Amino acid sequence: MKGLVITSKGIEDIAALEVKELIDADCKIEDCAVSFDFRNFEDLCMLCYKCQSADRVLHLIGEFEFEDFFGELERFMEKIMFDKWTSKCRKFRVECIRIGNHAFKSVDAGAKTAELLLKKDKSKNLGMRDYGIIFFVYIVHKKCYFGIDFAGFELNKRAYKIFLHSSSLRGTIAYALLREAGFEKKDSLLDPFSRDGVIAIEAALYASGFPVNYYKKEKFAFLKFSFIKSEKFFENADKKIAKPKTEIYSFDHLFKYVDYSRKNAKIAGIDKQINFSRVELEWLDIKFRKEAVGRIVTNLPSSKNANLDKIYNEFFYQAEFILKKGGAMALITKVPEFVKKHAEKHNFSLAKERRVWSGEQEL
Known part of the structure; x- marks a missing residue:
């Protein structure tokens, strides 16, 4: 079949x-x-x-x-x-x-x-x-x-996305970004520009085995099929949920978005698996010891109103200090020339670049 x-x-x-x-x-x-x-x-x-x-x-x-x-x-x-x-x-x-x-x-x-x-x-x-x-x-x-x-609804639409940032990523794209970074269930992870928390939430869902559609059980189209023993199926699937062995950090410089992230994570059912905090980019080397973080995954700022040159330079300066040797970053940006410029300045090399679409719109 x-x-x-x-x-x-x-x-x-x-x-x-x-x-x-x-x-x-x-x-x-x-x-x-x-x-x-x-x-x-x-x-x-x-x-x-x-x-x-x-x-x-x-x-x-x-x-x-x-x-x-x-x-x-x-x-x-x-x-x-x-x-x-x-x-x-x-x-x-x-x-x-x-x-x-x-x-x-x-x-x-x-x-x-x-x-x-x-x-x-x-x-x-x-x-x-x-x-x-x-x-x-x-x-x-x-x-x-x-x-x-078999689902009967759009699986890319996350039920937990209630408190939204204007630059919010689709959950599917955030998950792909995590896997592109090589994130595994034992890795520590940081998103320093968390906005509404999508990247950290998707990481916690993956690391714990908590089903992304746990709270949509009653909505599936396959429930209409008599040959699917749905109660037993869900029972067996939920047995695989486990406490993650990773540390996931969701940081933002605004309390508003830290609150958004925490609330969305609570709706998703995995808020206890994530560390939320208001942290300025310049404070990362105070929050973490040298080479403490295994993966950095984030959606970098791209607003024309921001001083992107300063932000990107500070981001890579901090990442050079806190990222483990052998660690990796996966970044989404609309200004790749800034990434390449400041990454090279701080001893990072570009391993891979890919184009991704959200619907028919390129990110």
Whole structure:
């Protein structure tokens, strides 16, 4: 059986790594997605529940490339068999996400898919609220994936993100940044520009094995499938939650954002696993002894109103003192020339640079 995890452009390799860790499946990296073989449907449930890099999790029924989308869609729908799914429900819903430039809209693709599904099985009805299954159409440029959405909602939207900073990262992007830094469950971690705490929260979720969707148990689409023993599944998954062996520090120079971070972490259920404090950038060498921090992961300031040259210089000066030998940093910035300039000045070398998108917007 085939599965598909939809993810952000630029972090597909991180999603593949996470799928391997969670369900021991090797992935094929696609554009904005990874595909894989899975053994049982509980594997997809596990990805819905714990995968921090996923936007959606699908049971992949089929895929096709196209020049004429609607013509190819009709031919595809004629060939595939999905009666074992439609036989389990009277009503279904169709959703569509589209990436790229096309002569049609997502709503048109979804409506045509629904029309073809109803034509193939006249005993069924559409149900936007009362439905038994969600068929999902995912179009990326000239390729279309068709499958069943096991989550039923956007997994990249975090329930804990209530107190927001204007420059807040998506949880999926923050998680990918952590893994890019090589962050492991035993590493100490610092985010000195925490804003609303997303990076530290994602780190604590990963380090503790606390499911990112722990408080969304009742919302999953897979609960509608009678062959999923959901109560036992959640019980087994929650047994793996453990107290992390790492120290995670979430610092900001404004009390307001320290408070935001703490409140969001409490909503996420992992506030006890994070050290929150108001700390000026210039105080980091007082807060930490020399070479005390294993990983520094942060979203660097980029406001035109800030003295970025001064901030970036101070950041790398402090990082040179507190970062362990063999440690690493992963940074998001909109001014990479400042990073390169000050990193070199303070004896850092650029190991890797990557472009990442949040939706269709490059960060």
